[in-house]
Amino acid sequence: MPTEITVNGRTYRRPTAPTVIVCVDGCEQDYINLAVQAGCAPFFASLRERGAVLSADCVVPTFTNPNNLSIVTGAPPAVHGICGNFFLDPESGKEVLMNDARYLRAPTILAAAAEAGMLVAVVTAKDKLRSLLGHQLKGICFSAEKADQATIAENGIDDVLNKVGMPLPSVYSADLSEFVFAAGVALLEDVRPDLMYLSTTDYVQHKHAPGTPGANAFYAMMDRYLQRLDALGAVIGITADHGMNAKTDALGQPNIVYLQEQLDARFGAEATRVLLPITDPYVVHHGALGSYATVYLRSHGLAQHTVHDFIASIPGVELVLAKADAARRFELPPDRIGDLVVITERLTVVGTAPAGHDLTGLTVPLRSHGGLSEQKVPLLFNRRVDAAPDRRLRNFDIFQLAMN
Amino acid sequence: MPTEITVNGRTYRRPTAPTVIVCVDGCEQDYINLAVQAGCAPFFASLRERGAVLSADCVVPTFTNPNNLSIVTGAPPAVHGICGNFFLDPESGKEVLMNDARYLRAPTILAAAAEAGMLVAVVTAKDKLRSLLGHQLKGICFSAEKADQATIAENGIDDVLNKVGMPLPSVYSADLSEFVFAAGVALLEDVRPDLMYLSTTDYVQHKHAPGTPGANAFYAMMDRYLQRLDALGAVIGITADHGMNAKTDALGQPNIVYLQEQLDARFGAEATRVLLPITDPYVVHHGALGSYATVYLRSHGLAQHTVHDFIASIPGVELVLAKADAARRFELPPDRIGDLVVITERLTVVGTAPAGHDLTGLTVPLRSHGGLSEQKVPLLFNRRVDAAPDRRLRNFDIFQLAMN
Numbered sequence: 001m002p003t004e005i006t007v008n009g010r011t012y013r014r015p016t017a018p019t020v021i022v023c024v025d026g027c028e029q030d031y032i033n034l035a036v037q038a039g040c041a042p043f044f045a046s047l048r049e050r051g052a053v054l055s056a057d058c059v060v061p062t063f064t065n066p067n068n069l070s071i072v073t074g075a076p077p078a079v080h081g082i083c084g085n086f087f088l089d090p091e092s093g094k095e096v097l098m099n100d101a102r103y104l105r106a107p108t109i110l111a112a113a114a115e116a117g118m119l120v121a122v123v124t125a126k127d128k129l130r131s132l133l134g135h136q137l138k139g140i141c142f143s144a145e146k147a148d149q150a151t152i153a154e155n156g157i158d159d160v161l162n163k164v165g166m167p168l169p170s171v172y173s174a175d176l177s178e179f180v181f182a183a184g185v186a187l188l189e190d191v192r193p194d195l196m197y198l199s200t201t202d203y204v205q206h207k208h209a210p211g212t213p214g215a216n217a218f219y220a221m222m223d224r225y226l227q228r229l230d231a232l233g234a235v236i237g238i239t240a241d242h243g244m245n246a247k248t249d250a251l252g253q254p255n256i257v258y259l260q261e262q263l264d265a266r267f268g269a270e271a272t273r274v275l276l277p278i279t280d281p282y283v284v285h286h287g288a289l290g291s292y293a294t295v296y297l298r299s300h301g302l303a304q305h306t307v308h309d310f311i312a313s314i315p316g317v318e319l320v321l322a323k324a325d326a327a328r329r330f331e332l333p334p335d336r337i338g339d340l341v342v343i344t345e346r347l348t349v350v351g352t353a354p355a356g357h358d359l360t361g362l363t364v365p366l367r368s369h370g371g372l373s374e375q376k377v378p379l380l381f382n383r384r385v386d387a388a389p390d391r392r393l394r395n396f397d398i399f400q401l402a403m404n
Numbered sequence: 405m406p407t408e409i410t411v412n413g414r415t416y417r418r419p420t421a422p423t424v425i426v427c428v429d430g431c432e433q434d435y436i437n438l439a440v441q442a443g444c445a446p447f448f449a450s451l452r453e454r455g456a457v458l459s460a461d462c463v464v465p466t467f468t469n470p471n472n473l474s475i476v477t478g479a480p481p482a483v484h485g486i487c488g489n490f491f492l493d494p495e496s497g498k499e500v501l502m503n504d505a506r507y508l509r510a511p512t513i514l515a516a517a518a519e520a521g522m523l524v525a526v527v528t529a530k531d532k533l534r535s536l537l538g539h540q541l542k543g544i545c546f547s548a549e550k551a552d553q554a555t556i557a558e559n560g561i562d563d564v565l566n567k568v569g570m571p572l573p574s575v576y577s578a579d580l581s582e583f584v585f586a587a588g589v590a591l592l593e594d595v596r597p598d599l600m601y602l603s604t605t606d607y608v609q610h611k612h613a614p615g616t617p618g619a620n621a622f623y624a625m626m627d628r629y630l631q632r633l634d635a636l637g638a639v640i641g642i643t644a645d646h647g648m649n650a651k652t653d654a655l656g657q658p659n660i661v662y663l664q665e666q667l668d669a670r671f672g673a674e675a676t677r678v679l680l681p682i683t684d685p686y687v688v689h690h691g692a693l694g695s696y697a698t699v700y701l702r703s704h705g706l707a708q709h710t711v712h713d714f715i716a717s718i719p720g721v722e723l724v725l726a727k728a729d730a731a732r733r734f735e736l737p738p739d740r741i742g743d744l745v746v747i748t749e750r751l752t753v754v755g756t757a758p759a760g761h762d763l764t765g766l767t768v769p770l771r772s773h774g775g776l777s778e779q780k781v782p783l784l785f786n787r788r789v790d791a792a793p794d795r796r797l798r799n800f801d802i803f804q805l806a807m808n
Contacts, residue, residue, distance in 0.1 A: 029654040029751070033769055034613055036655060044655065053655045055751075209438055210650075211616040246614075250433040250782035251440060251448065251457045315796060346750070347433070347459075347780050365437055373777075376751050378654035392719060 001117040007109045008075040012403045014118060018188060019195050019402050020234045023071055023395075024222070025064060025125070025177075026202025026369060027240035029055065029378050034211030035219035043226045044219070047380050052401075054379040056393040058242050060330040060343070061292040062374040063278055065098070067241035068129055068199055070396035072108040076331030081105035082132065084277020087336040088296055095275060098336075099128050101135040105333075109399050110197060111136040118194035121156075123183045125176045125201035128280060133197065140187065144179035145171050163190065174204050174218050181225035188232045195403075196234075205244045207364050236382040237402035239395040243374035244367055247289065247349045252365030257316045257344055259293055260352035266310055271299040274352050275338060278370055287357045289349040290370025291318075294338035304339055311340065316348035318372065346373035405521040411513045412479040416807045418522065422592060423599050423639045423806050427475055427799075428626070429468060429529070429581075430606025430773060431644035433459065433782050438615030439623035447627045447634060451784050456805075458783040460797040462646050464734040464747070465696040466778040467682055469502070471645035472533055472603055474800035476512040480735030485509035486536065488681020491740040492700055499679060502740075503532050505539040509737075513803050514601060515540040522598035525560075527587045529580045529605035532684060537601065544591065548583035549575050567594065578608050578622050585629035592636045600638075609648045611768050640786040641806035643799040647778035648771055651693065651753045656769030661720045661748055663697055664756035670714055675703040678756050679742060682774055691761045693753040694774025695722075698742035708743055715744065720752035722776065750777035 004013045035041040047053050059070045059077060061084055069082040077083040081103055086095045096103075110133065114120040120139035124130050127143040134141035140156040147160040148168045161168060164183045169175035177200035184198045200222075208214035229236055248254050260274040278290035295311070297304060304322065312320045319342075326341035327334040344350045349368055351357050377395050385401040387393060408417045439445040451457050463474045463481060465488055473486040481487040485507055490499045500507075514537065518524040524543035528534050531547040538545035544560040551564040552572045565572060568587045573579035581604035588602045604626075612618035633640055652658050664678040682694035699715070701708060708726065716724045723746075730745035731738040748754045753772055755761050781799050789805040791797060 029652070030613065030650045032654040033650065033652055033656045034616065037768065048655050048657070053653055053657065055653050055659070209434065209613070209615045211613045212438065246434045246437065248433070248437055249457055249459050250436040250784060251452050252437045253452070253457065255459070315794075345780070346777065364441065373750060376749070380654060390719075 005112045005116045007112045008073055008079055008106050010074045010400055012109060012113070012399060014116070015194055015235060015403055018192055018234045020184060020188070020229050020236050021071070021197050021398055021402060022236065022238045023068060023197070023199040024238060024240050025200045026205030026242060026244040027378060028205065028210055028243040028245070028374070029376065030210035031205065031215055031219055032378060035216050035223070038211065038216050040216050040220035041223040043223045043230060044380070047382060051383055052381040052385045052387070054387060054393055056239060056377055056379040056395045056397065057375050058240065058377045058395045060372060060375060061277060062242035062369045062371060063290065063292070064202070064241045065129065065132065067395060069104065069132060071239065071398060072110055072133055072197060073106045074109055074396050074399055075106055076396070078327065078331040078333055079106045081333050081336065083332045083336050085280040086275060086277050088273065088275055088338065099132065101131050104132055104135050108133070108135060108137070110139070110195065113195050114139045119191065121187050121191070121193040121196045123180045124199045125180050126171065129199060133199070140193070144169055144176050144183065147179065147183070172203055174221070176201050176203065177218070178221055181222060185225055185228045185232070188229060188234060202244065206367050209246065209367065230382055235402055237398045238378060238380040239398045240377035241395070242369045243377055244369050245346050245373055246365065247291070247347055247368045248365045254289065254359070254366040255316060255348040256289060256351045257314055257348060258351050258353050259295070259311070259342065260356070261354070262314060263295070263307070267302060267307065268299065271302055272296065272307065273298055276350065276352065287359045287362055287366070289351055289357060289366060290368050291344040291349055291373065292370035293342045293350040295340040295342060296338040308340060311342055316344050317342060318345045319343040343371045346371070409516045409520045411516045412477055412483055412510050414478045414804055416513060416517070416803060418520070419598055419639060419807055421637055421639050422596055424588060424592070424633050425475070425601050425802055425806060426640065426642045427472060427601070427603040428642060428644050429604045430609030430646060430648040431782060432609065432614060432647040432649070432778070433780065434614035435609065435619055435623055436782060439620050439627070442615065442620050444620050444624035445627040447630045448623070448784070451786060455787055456785040456789045458791060458797055460643060460781055460783040460799045460801065461779050462644065462781045462799045464776060464779060465681060466646035466773045466775060467694065467696070468606070468645050469533065469536065471799060473508065473536060475643065475802060476514055476537055476601060477510045478513055478800050478803055479510055480800070482731065482735040482737055483510050485737050485740065487736045487740050489684040490679060490681050492677065492679055492742065503536065505535050508536060508539050512537070512539060512541065514543070514599065517599050518543045523595065525591050525595070525597040525600045527584045528603045529584050530575065533603060537603070544597070548573055548580050548587065551583065551587070576607055578625070580605050580607065582625055585626060589629055589632045592633060592638060606648065610771050613650065613771065634786055639806055641802045642782060642784040643802045644781035645799070646773045647781055648773050649750050649777055650769065651695070651751055651772045652769045658693065658763070658770040659720060659752040660693060660755045661718055661752060662755045662757050663699070663715070663746065664760070665758070666718060667699070667711070671706060671711065672703065675706055676700065676711065677702055680754065680756065691763045691766055691770070693755055693761060693770060694772050695748040695753055695777065696774035697746045697754040699744040699746060700742040712744060715746055720748050721746060722749045723747040747775045750775070
């Protein structure tokens with residue numbers, strides 16, 4: 001068997017110990033910090049002495065799919081093609097869901113490792129990520145959400161609920177992520193994969209601020225499973241797809257820029273099209289409201305710089321970039337973003353129009369992500385790693401740092 | 405008696421009810437939001453229905469003195485001159501403390517109101533603000549820190565501990581701010597000032613994240629006193645001098661750009677001088693570490709754009725502006741800032757060199773302020789106010805909104 005693999009121009013060594021990479025969805029660094037302060041995260045607390053505690057920049061838009069795919073390909077969206085949940089098909093004018101693996105433009109480290117003879121396992125919280133992460137993977141790959149439906153043929157494993165020893169969790173629950181960790185421990189005990197990728201959901205982080213009881217309980221749960229993975233001899237790397245911030249005023253009302261509404265009022269109803277790539281089949285906990293949007297100009301008479309300047313003048317907007325500038329700065333595929341990319345300030349989200357967002361599911365004040373304010377994420381290991389101090393680390397360096 | 409006063413070009417009506425303006429030091433909006441969510445801030449919770457809940461931009465640098473002076477003058481630092489705790493005297497090359505009223509270049513609303521015959525009272529937490537806020541004020545003005553030393557001649561009041569009914573608080577305590585509120589209630593009951601300004605300290609916010617027990621207890625305390633001021637018939641306006649953010653990695657280690665050290669290594673030991681205007685006689689809780697610095701070029705051979713580009717390339721630096729640009733964008737007095745203004749990212753602070761910062765007082769992970777990330781603050785009233793929806797509100801609009 002080969003001792004190393006090369007994927008998207010980067011080389012990864014075959015691990016000598018089982019290697020577990022964890023993507024904690026929405027893990028603003030203060031969640032870990034304040035759980036440690038509260039005394040409920042002894043594994044995390046131990047990493048300063050025995051491991052490596054680093055920070056990294058995730059991919060903008062600071063959404064789940066672009067970052068999970070960057071992590072498992074070791075490359076930015078310009079390479080792998082997944083820059084959100086949706087893009088606008090220029091021919092049909094329709095919003096196209098990018099949850100399907102045919103939109104993926106690069107091989108994953110996971111599939112390459114399996115191809116090279118390693119035993120690879122992937123467990124995601126939501127099923128939406130499974131087909132992308134499991135693309136061409138000859139190994140184990142299933143979601144907590146549909147753990148009851150896993151089959152050998154489709155997922156490389158069956159009887160998952162029994163093997164994990166937990167009932168099927170609700171898709172909107174902290175249990176969905178706990179199931180991911182419990183499955184990781186069960187797999188490590190049972191089949192001891194060479195390489196494992198565990199990816200949680202940010203249901204808790206959308207609802208609970210760092211250091212509050214709901215958040216601390218979630219990180220305490222995670223800490224207990226990480227201790228078990230550690231005790232089983234795994235090399236563990238932990239990062240996040242994005243951070244998380246409050247997006248409200250002092251009394252919990254969301255700060256929303258209704259961009260389509262404002263553009264329609266200024267330039268006419270059909271002149272522009274605002275696309276929110278955070279939109280997905282699971283919007284209850286954030287109402288499809290994040291801090292990133294992309295805008296397509298549809299009226300040929302419309303000067304791009306006029307729209308650019310108008311959007312930049314809207315209070316709450318932090319940054320507007322033309323397609324080429326956004327593609328360069330954030331390493332995005334230009335054919336899958338609009339003519340303009342819009343990022344709102346830390347405490348503000350961007351919506352289309354009030355009718356486009358169902359806020360009735362927001363039972364607690366909105367916390368969300370998508371912008372530059374959620375780019376800094378943890379990059380933690382339970383052993384020393386070799387990272388030059390002046391290097392700009394990315395969350396998608398995690399496989400290389402853990403394996404080399 | 406005149407029915408209105410004009411100060412720094414803005415007009416304020418004589419209040420018909422006692423008007424209390426509160427500056428809650430370091431009040432990131434989520435402190436209030438999460439205290440309301442936890443059920444311990446019923447007064448704040450009531451404001452959505454019966455008052456006005458707005459957000460405002462504070463002054464950059466997002467420090468205490470520039471913002472308190474902006475609030476009481478209704479004007480930015482370009483007008484009142486106070487843009488930090490220190491500036492560099494170009495002739496002596498010495499750092500000059502700006503806590504003294506002779507550095508104030510504009511009259512205060514407080515002094516003008518007193519001059520017009522209103523009874524005015526000012527209570528600050530720390531004594532450092534007292535002489536600035538009380539400049540030319542014929543009224544009551546004292547600090548909680550030195551409440552035991554107040555005299556009729558100096559402070560317009562004596563026997564303060566007895567009148568307030570609390571012992572002298574420690575300067576590093578939540579009690580210091582509680583004393584300010586207790587004094588406000590006692591003054592409203594005893595002498596019923598027409599206009600009162602209460603300014604707390606951010607000791608609690610530097611140590612406790614929003615929604616955590618220490619923060620919620622502090623806001624619950626504040627809420628009880630605000631209820632009493634409200635029940636006594638006061639018009640209340642509440643804002644902050646600045647927000648507050650974690651400045652650490654996932655395990656609580658501060659993210660520090662040691663700017664003087666880096667500039668010395670790159671350009672030589674005497675070429676530049678980094679000044680941190682957050683530095684003051686009370687640095688225990690933040691180690692003089694904030695997200696704003698100003699840089700003076702001292703070597704005549706040094707090209708400013710070279711230094712500018714070097715600083716902008718340092719990871720963690722968000723923005724570098726030349727003096728004129730900074731003065732224009734942030735409305736600062738150009739003669740009291742350096743050749744460059746440096747702002748670091750939300751989770752990063754700027755220091756001089758390791759030897760210049762005593763971090764032994766940081767008993768909990770660093771939380772601080774100073775940058776753009778701490779510019780958004782609450783602007784709350786216990787009655788409706790007249791603010792156009794598209795207007796960019798500032799914290800220093802609060803007197804006008806409350807009085808008109």
